[in-house]
Amino acid sequence: MIRFENLHKSYITGSNKLHVLKGIDLHIKEGELVSIMGSSGSGKSTLLNITGILDNYDEGRYYLDNMLIGNMSEKKAAMLRNKYIGFVFQSFNLISFKNALENVALPLYYQKVNRKKRNLIAMEYLDKMGLKEWAHHMPNELSGGQKQRVAIARSLITNPKIILADEPTGALDTTTSYEVMEIFKEINQTGITVIIVTHEDDIAHKTKKIIRLRDGIIESINGEPINSEVFETSLVQ
Amino acid sequence: MFDIDKWQEIFNTIKKNKLRTFLTGFSVAWGIFMLIILLGSGNGLQNGVEYQFRDDATNSIWLYPGTTSKSYKGLQANRRIRFTNEDFDNMPHKIAGIEEMTARFYIPGKVDVSYKNDYGAFSVRCVHPAHQIIENTHIITGRYINEKDLKEFRKVAVIGKNVKEGLYKEENPIGKYIRINNIEFKVVGVFTDTGGEEEMRNIYLPISTAQKIFNGQNRVNQIMLIPKTENVEETKAMAKKIKSYMAKQHRFDVTDDNAIYVQNNLERYENVMMMFLGIDIFIWVIGIGTIIAGIVGVSNIMMIVVKERTKEIGIRKALGASPSSIMGLVILESVAITSFAGYIGMVLGVGLMELISSFAGSSDFFRNPQASIGIAIAATVLLVVSGIIAGVFPARRAAKIRPIVALRDE
Numbered sequence: 294m295i296r297f298e299n300l301h302k303s304y305i306t307g308s309n310k311l312h313v314l315k316g317i318d319l320h321i322k323e324g325e326l327v328s329i330m331g332s333s334g335s336g337k338s339t340l341l342n343i344t345g346i347l348d349n350y351d352e353g354r355y356y357l358d359n360m361l362i363g364n365m366s367e368k369k370a371a372m373l374r375n376k377y378i379g380f381v382f383q384s385f386n387l388i389s390f391k392n393a394l395e396n397v398a399l400p401l402y403y404q405k406v407n408r409k410k411r412n413l414i415a416m417e418y419l420d421k422m423g424l425k426e427w428a429h430h431m432p433n434e435l436s437g438g439q440k441q442r443v444a445i446a447r448s449l450i451t452n453p454k455i456i457l458a459d460e461p462t463g464a465l466d467t468t469t470s471y472e473v474m475e476i477f478k479e480i481n482q483t484g485i486t487v488i489i490v491t492h493e494d495d496i497a498h499k500t501k502k503i504i505r506l507r508d509g510i511i512e513s514i515n516g517e518p519i520n521s522e523v524f525e526t527s528l529v530q
Numbered sequence: 531m532f533d534i535d536k537w538q539e540i541f542n543t544i545k546k547n548k549l550r551t552f553l554t555g556f557s558v559a560w561g562i563f564m565l566i567i568l569l570g571s572g573n574g575l576q577n578g579v580e581y582q583f584r585d586d587a588t589n590s591i592w593l594y595p596g597t598t599s600k601s602y603k604g605l606q607a608n609r610r611i612r613f614t615n616e617d618f619d620n621m622p623h624k625i626a627g628i629e630e631m632t633a634r635f636y637i638p639g640k641v642d643v644s645y646k647n648d649y650g651a652f653s654v655r656c657v658h659p660a661h662q663i664i665e666n667t668h669i670i671t672g673r674y675i676n677e678k679d680l681k682e683f684r685k686v687a688v689i690g691k692n693v694k695e696g697l698y699k700e701e702n703p704i705g706k707y708i709r710i711n712n713i714e715f716k717v718v719g720v721f722t723d724t725g726g727e728e729e730m731r732n733i734y735l736p737i738s739t740a741q742k743i744f745n746g747q748n749r750v751n752q753i754m755l756i757p758k759t760e761n762v763e764e765t766k767a768m769a770k771k772i773k774s775y776m777a778k779q780h781r782f783d784v785t786d787d788n789a790i791y792v793q794n795n796l797e798r799y800e801n802v803m804m805m806f807l808g809i810d811i812f813i814w815v816i817g818i819g820t821i822i823a824g825i826v827g828v829s830n831i832m833m834i835v836v837k838e839r840t841k842e843i844g845i846r847k848a849l850g851a852s853p854s855s856i857m858g859l860v861i862l863e864s865v866a867i868t869s870f871a872g873y874i875g876m877v878l879g880v881g882l883m884e885l886i887s888s889f890a891g892s893s894d895f896f897r898n899p900q901a902s903i904g905i906a907i908a909a910t911v912l913l914v915v916s917g918i919i920a921g922v923f924p925a926r927r928a929a930k931i932r933p934i935v936a937l938r939d940e
Contacts (some may be wrong), residue, residue: 347848367929368852374849375704386845386937390542402535403850449848 294358294454295321295344301352302339313339314350315509321502323454326481328489328497331506338459340506342491345378345457346370358454363497375403376418379448382502383460385440387432387447393419394428397447422476438469445476449485455482458489462496474499499522540863543835554831555871558824558916562872562909565817566879569905572813574887577897583722589760590664590794593753593776599788602758602781611789613750618658624775627758628725632658634752637711637744643733644709645697646918652693654710656740664754667734672704672719679736686878687715689864690730691722701750708733713743731776762800769794780798798883821912823870825920832864832924836931843928844936853929860928864921872913876906898931 302314313336321327331337333510343355346362353364357377365373380386387396394415401411419428422442432440441461448456458477474496481487489500497503505512511519521522534906582683595611615787618633635656661667662674670691687708694703707714715735723729757768770794774784782789791913836843843856 342934345848347932347937367847368854371847371850373853374848380848382937385842386848388711388842390546400849403855405850408534451850471887503909 294323294325295319295394296356296486297353299353299375300340300343300350300354300355302336302343302348302350313509314343314352316346317509317511319504319511321486322482323486324484325502326478326487326500327502327504328491328500329504329506330492330494330497331512332492334508335506336509337490337506339470339490341457341459344455344488345380346374355510357505371403372409372410375451377454379451379453381442381444381456381461383463385437385444387440387443389432392429392431393424393435393443395454396432396443397450400451403470415446418450419443422446437465438472440466441469441473442476445473445480445500448479453485455486455488457489460491460495462491471499472494536770536859536862537866539859540723543839543863546868547835550831551867554828555867555874558868558913559819559829559875559878561817561821561824562875562913563879564820565813565909566876567882568813568817568882569810571702572806572809573902574896577808579802579806581897583799583802586877588799589765590754590756591765591772592791592793592795593772594619594791594793596788597750597789598782598786600783600786602786602869603780604842609782611782613753615748615750615824617776617779618750618753620755620779621755621772622776623773625700625768627764628759629756630660630663631753631755632661632664633660633737633750634754635740635746635749636751637740638746642695642709642711643693645706648697650693650696650701652690652696652733654732654735654740656735656737656746658737660756663752664756664837665729666725667723670722671702672681672717674719674721675734675736679928680738683742685715685739686736687720688719688721688734689717691720692730693733694720694725710735710929711744740831756759760796761797765794765796781910805909818912822914825916827918828864828868829923830861830918831867832860832921833927835863836860836924838926839928840936843931844933847931848937856931857925857929860925861918861921864924865917868917868920869910869913870914872909876909876913879905 297319300317301312304311304313310411317340320456329337329340339348343350344357346357357373357376362373371399374380387393388399391399394412398411398415401414404445406414416425416428419425422438422445424442426444427435427439427443432443435443445456445461456477461477462473465473470493477487477489478499487500489496491497502515504514513519545617595613598605598607598609598611601607606650615633618631622631631779635821637654637656641652641654643650643654644712655661657675658680659676662669667674667797669688672688674688675686678684687710689697689703689708697703697708698706703717703720706717708717710733711713721734723732737750741748757767759768773790773792776787776790777784780789843851846856847853
């Protein structure tokens with residue numbers, strides 16, 4: 294589903310050049326439940342942004358569903374995001390002046406689904422999250438867990454192939470965090486690839502594959518160290 | 531455009547920032563209001579002046595005798611020039627392109643006008659038949675002075691509506707005699723004139739009769755003519771020709787500006803119209819300037835709105851909003867504010883103009899001060915266009931917002 298080949302990314306801030314990703318080789322198959330871990334500055338957020346087509350990369354290749362994602366227009370990127378990817382954020386990122394139902398329905402608005410139909414579908418997804426009664430509440434009337442469930446419903450409404458979650462439990466207490474992780478597991482069981490960026494070990498251990506980043510390279514997958522240099526030299530031999 | 535969601539969102543942001551939106555809208559409303567008031571007043575002034583010109587044929591040339599200010603061929607300065615019947619009779623043979631022509635002769639000294647025991651202060655003009663066309667005189671009953679009156683020296687008179695009302699009251703004046711300096715003239719017609727009340731206090735007599743009766747000999751006080759052409763340059767050339775002809779006849783220096791006065795009414799009319807064009811342009815420049823100030827205000831506010839909504843726009847983009855849909859959102863909001871506010875300004879402006887015209891009525895120099903449909907349409911187009919202009923820069927900024935920057939958690 295997702296394949297990175299020797300991915301590099303640098304940020305230029307003033308005269309400084311910050312090399313964030315230093316050659317990422319990674320393959321995530323369809324239907325996997327993966328977590329990406331790493332300390333801040335390890336490049337995990339950048340990797341997630343590139344995966345979500347929110348950012349471009351400098352070198353290497355990125356295939357999404359066997360499609361090469363290179364430099365493309367904003368319009369095309371927006372279209373691909375809408376079609377393939379559902380986002381879940383740490384701070385929920387719900388639109389404050391829209392109620393839960395309207396927030397969930399928003400991605401369908403950009404698919405030009407008519408109002409009646411998209412509200413119907415949105416209600417269905419809210420019901421799945423157990424939030425039917427809260428459909429007409431504004432985000433500030435909901436608890437953190439409820440907000441995150443609204444956000445998950447929103448990420449699912451377009452039937453995406455991938456869910457990208459950036460610290461989805463970062464703003465939640467432990468109980469709620471585990472509930473949210475249960476939801477991600479259920480989503481994964483329907484065949485959707487789920488990628489979760491986190492720095493909490495207990496959250497990461499609820500996924501099937503843990504990818505650890507360190508200083509812009511993959512340090513280990515499921516605890517097995519990966520040394521790209523050793524890997525390359527062994528290939529040569 | 532007629533997407534409920536978009537409008538709902540615009541309405542939502544406007545509702546959240548009532549004061550800010552009001553202040554912005556106010557500057558646009560004020561701009562349009564001023565434009566309508568200025569244009570309406572300009573129109574009123576122009577209507578008034580055009581009404582003034584309606585009195586006379588606009589392309590006429592009037593000649594008045596004066597006093598020479600330069601000596602010429604041994605003749606001294608300060609010599610009075612007198613027009614005569616010969617000038618009038620010869621001019622059509624010497625000057626080409628005259629359509630209509632009349633002379634005016636005024637009875638010297640005080641003029642008494644009476645009917646039976648009623649007296650009135652009216653003025654008398656002794657003229658040729660073509661005077662009717664040149665002065666735009668409209669006969670209500672009877673007829674105007676004709677060639678036969680002149681040839682047979684008939685003692686007939688055509689009186690203005692106010693003369694009739696003053697002397698004859700309810701009586702029919704046609705066929706009755708009116709006494710002018712104790713000489714009786716038969717009234718053959720009554721007229722009205724668009725030139726106003728004063729014009730209708732006139733009495734017209736055949737010039738030939740009057741010259742004979744009132745000891746005028748062959749004197750003429752004024753010559754008026756209408757050229758065939760309505761082209762300003764051609765009438766100017768004609769006026770020049772007339773002057774040099776008269777200079778030869780009366781032996782004065784052509785460059786002497788005081789010997790005779792040649793008044794080219796078409797030139798005057800064109801000059802006044804040019805002045806109004808200037809006023810019009812001036813008004814539009816000021817009005818548009820005011821509106822531009824409003825646009826800058828709206829644009830500024832939209833900039834702030836975009837900045838405040840950076841995060842929301844980032845979310846929308848992450849969810850699949852294309853840059854053009856974000857631009858549309860911002861521009862539509864800007865158009866909504868400018869159009870609505872501008873419309874209010876326009877309604878207030880038109881309302882005030884209507885109020886003024888119904889209270890002040892129409893004086894001679896200020897008539898129907900209203901903004902026309904054309905102006906209203908132009909203002910509407912201006913509003914929508916200015917809304918778009920005000921929205922473009924903020925919208926482009928919004929479209930450039932990068933979701934990862936917008937979504938970064940502080």
